[in-house]
Amino acid sequence: MTRLLDKDLLVLLCRLLMSVCMIRYGAAKLIDIDLFVNHVTTRRFMELVARGAPAPLWFAYANALFQTAAGLCVLIGFRARVAAGLLVVWLAVLTFVGHPFWRLSGGDALLNESLFYRNLGLLAAFLLIVAHGAGRWAVDATDRK
Template sequence: MKPVRSLARAMLSGIFVISGARNLANPDRLVSAAKPVTDRVTPLLERVHPRLPTDTETLVRANAVVQVGAGLMLATGRFSRPAALVLAGTLIPVTLAGHPFWKQDDPVARNNNQIHFLKNLGLFGGLLLAAADTEGKPGLRWRAGHRIGHSRRSVRRAVRTARREARLAVRSASTARRLPG
């Protein structure tokens, strides 16, 4: 199953690496579409840290860098689960800014944006699956629960053994007192 997972991760990440590199090289073409979304995010960024950049072009470039980096991580299988979550996070503002089909009056443009919106929604679903994929190995939650259960059983076993040994010690002590000696 490993070759299938590796191929699927590479295929899923390809769009992010390619479009991220394009957007990094030429962010100007996206600035006007991204401006309404970045204007909404700016107050949040200023509250988080006053020195964070808030201009639209810089935010488009930052999103592109994150997409290239996380896309490469997903493609290579390095930290693929967190990378998939990061890519899913970058997809939300990109989809809202780039494909607002509900605002389109032209039926052709509306249809085109709706198709791209749904495509991105499908990518989002694939990224969520990639983020949840443990590659057939138990997840952290299961492993932690399993460890806790194992520890509880070990403690119960130790308590039973200690009780048994205490009963044996009491019996042998009482037997020793009854013997003439």
């Protein structure tokens, strides 16, 4: 077939598409850390782990840096399997704690259901990177012969 359907080109395109979400939202948090600290998902998480105490600023920055850096690692293919695996764990927690649409009603339930299923799709995409790697066009691919 044509080079357009090359498996490694498709993996590169997938890495680009799946990383955009992580990089964009991680960078937005770094620019305005209140996006994270005051977000309903953060408050739900803090209710579970700290009896509702506000998220410490260091935690907010660590989260934003992790999300941005892991997204960049998957994008360029540097330790992509490890970064994708960490994102799977992070997204699983975020998805089930942050978007419990089954406990909500009305517009909140609809929005959170949409975000829940979007995150499941991202989880699947990152799991594919964990399982199959980042492909030929990745920084780590230069280590292979």
